[in-house]
Amino acid sequence: MSKLLFNGSVEKLYSLALRLYPQPFRDAYAPQMRQTLRDALTDRVSRRPYFLNLIARDLITSIFKEYLSMFRELYARPALIFNAIILAGIASGIALALYAIPQQVLRNGANDPQIQLATDAVARLEDGAALSEAIPAGNVDMARSLAPFIIAYDNQGKPLASQAKLNGGVPVLPTGVFDYVRQHGEERVSWQPILGNTRGVRIAAVVERVGGAHPGFVLAGRSLREVELREAQVEQMAGLTWIGMLALIVIGTLAYGWLTRSPVQRLATSI
Amino acid sequence: MATADSSSPLTPAVFAILLALAEDNKHGYAIMKEANTPKGGCVSMGPGTLYGTLDRLMRDGLVEETGMTDNERRRYYRLTADGRAAVSAEVVRLDAAVSSARSLGLIPKRVRS
Structure with a gap:
């Protein structure tokens, strides 16, 4: 009697658990699954604890598998996946452009005052102005200030005059930059000066060649701190736009896949 | 999923179901029981795995319902010709693997297969 009661309870619980399967599979x-359970419970040869354990494990794994299988049948259609990949590619391209274009505009714009400062200083030096006249004294702290500044170097790259200091000294540009400017007349670089233990200072630098009787170089620079903050905001916005577009594509693909499912799937899921 | 001409190995559940049905037409519990015996490969599977696998095997044309029932809920299944070919191909593949293992001395001499 108690065995019958137990079997009945197990069958009821199992019937409830069967509701967790996808509807087409369940229907x-x-x-048959209930009948199989009943057959197992009434089978004298069957070891009941072993079988109940097996049923519990089977429920978990097979429910997951059946949903996965249903999902695959509904959505693993080449045209649907191809469209989603194309749309994701377009969305990624748009997001990349949304990041790269403003980033380039911001970065190039960061050079604007320096181009004018360097050009003017070079013109004055080439016209024979004294160093102190072409590069008026300044006291810009490169680590903290956002103000533009000028540094004059001799032909060997040794600092001659500077409106800015870093840790009390004038940082020296890498020799490669001087070599490039010697050949091309100008270079625009993001410079990370290292002097003492200062790290993380990034400068938008414009370096121009000084000709004439006293050849050398003029560097006009400005901290990139604010520009980089704006670049980070642009990156964040582009990233959010990208994620949003991908989410829309996923939702759209799922909805389209569902609406265009085959007549057999439509019948099965509407029962 | 397996097809008759596929050369990829069958999963243990698929192989056990096809092997169980190779002997005779069977209903769900009989297949489960047979699969769990040494001659069926000692494959434990519950009703969810059994009917999920049967569903896919029927769609692949390896198994079909016989249409015979001894109870409204107890349906019988049988192998199709493709199903028989698939299980035969798997047995040949396994036989080659067992021969190889034997030649490597991986199978104790007292075991006969």
Whole structure:
């Protein structure tokens, strides 16, 4: 009697658990699955604790598998996946452009005052102005200030005059920059000066060649701190736009896949 | 999923179901029980795995319902010709692997297969 009661309870619980399967699968196989359970419970040879354990594990794994299988059938259609990949590619391209274009505009714009400062200083030096006249005294702290500044170097790259200091000294540009400017007349670089233990200072630098009787170089620079903050905001906005577009594509693909499912799937999911 | 001409190995559940049905037409519990015996490969599977696998095997044309029932809920299944070919191909593949293992001395001499 108690065995019958126990079997009945197990069957009831199992019937409830069967509701967790996808509806098409449930409609097709739930009666047979219940019958299989009943057969196992009434089978004298079957070891009941072992079988109940097996049923519990099977429920978890097979429910997951059946949903995965249903999902695959609904959405693993080449045209649907191809469209989603194309749309994701377009969205990624747009997001990349949304980041790269403003980033380039911001970065190039960061050079604007320096181009004018360097050009003017070079013109004055080439016209024979004294160093102190072409580069008026300044006291810009490169680590903290956002003000533009000028540094004059001799032909060997040794600092001659500077409106800015870093840790009390005038940082020296890498020799490669001087070599490039010697050949091309001008270079625009993001410079990370290292002097003492200062790290993380990044400068938008414009370096121009000084000709004439006293050849050398003029560097006009400005901290990139604010520009980089704006670049980070642009990056964040582009990233959010990208994620948003991808989410829309996923939702759209799922909705389209569902609406255009085959007549057989439509019948099965509407029962 | 397996097809008759596929050369990829069958999963243990698929192989056990096809092997169980190779002997005779069977209903769900009989297949489960047979699969769990040494001659069926000692594959434990619950009703969810059994009917999920049967569903896919029927769609692949390896198994079909016989249409015979001894109870409204107890349906019988049988192998199709493709299903028989698939299980035969798997047995040949396994036989080659067992021969190889034997030649490497990986199978104790007292075991006969």
